């Protein structure tokens with residue numbers, strides 16, 4: 321297996337007044353869509369970043385852009401590749417104190433999505449490799465660092481994990497698997513913040529592939545989901561399932577899905 325190209329030419333870090341300067345986050349799938357929008361927001365807040373995507377050109381551009389603000393390591397590769405996953409976690413350890421793992425990269429599966437009756441199992445295996453096994457493996461590899469920092473894991477899910485949309489059985493069941501992995505991980509590691517998050521509909525390439533030929537211009541941009549995500553991270557939200565739409569409605573005190581809004585005092589320590 322070939323090594324993933326790694327870009328480690330750190331840029332000049334902008335002066336920042338945040339206390340996050342030494343904090344490191346891994347964000348998978350950060351060359352576009354939600355991953356890029358979140359990476360930009362974290363860079364603004366002084367987080368050091370380890371970012372990946374399969375396409376080298378877009379990821380290189382993102383690295384160049386964000387190095388104006390913080391230290392960034394870009395690692396080109398596929399989260400389904402074990403060597404690539406090991407490299408992501410190793411780079412995070414070199415960069416500082418890993419406090420956040422965002423499993424964002426995702427596979428939709430074939431477009432248009434087949435009904436379950438016709439779903440080719442080889443395609444389903446690939447979807448599960450990316451959406452279920454890769455996030456779990458990254459958690460396994462990062463766990464010593466995350467436990468040491470009492471850090472946070474964000475597993476990006478979808479309403480398709482819980483809603484029986486016809487045609488969404490492959491992707492949706494993979495996200496359901498990711499959600500239950502998250503749920504058990506939270507039980508096994510109460511010292512971590514484990515958040516499984518439905519970001520809502522977003523106008524992205526993945527969404528367009530899910531609705532081929534349709535006009536998706538009425539969907540909000542991925543940047544619209546970032547403030548809710550940041551609110552969860554910055555207040556150390558308790559482990560649980562969150563819908564960003566509901567976090568926005570409930571304000572910074574919004575609790576996990578199905579739970580009443582928690583008071584700020586309840587949000588400290590997990």
Ligand SMILES: NC(=O)c1ccc[n+]([C@@H]2O[C@H](COP(=O)([O-])OP(=O)(O)OC[C@H]3O[C@@H](n4cnc5c(N)ncnc54)[C@H](OP(=O)(O)O)[C@@H]3O)[C@@H](O)[C@H]2O)c1
Pocket residue numbers: 348349350351352353354355372373374375376378397398399400423424425426427450476477478479518519520521522523524525526527542
């Ligand atoms: N868009 C929506 O409406 C929506 C709704 C609910 C949930 N979500 C979830 O939100 C997350 C972000 O989705 P998005 O809509 O922002 O997608 P997107 O715009 O298509 O971006 C996906 C990112 O992940 C990278 N990526 C894809 N497969 C990868 C792999 N195997 N290994 C490494 N990187 C990979 C892509 O770059 P390369 O292609 O170059 O690898 C890209 O940077 C996903 O978990 C998705 O399931 C999205």
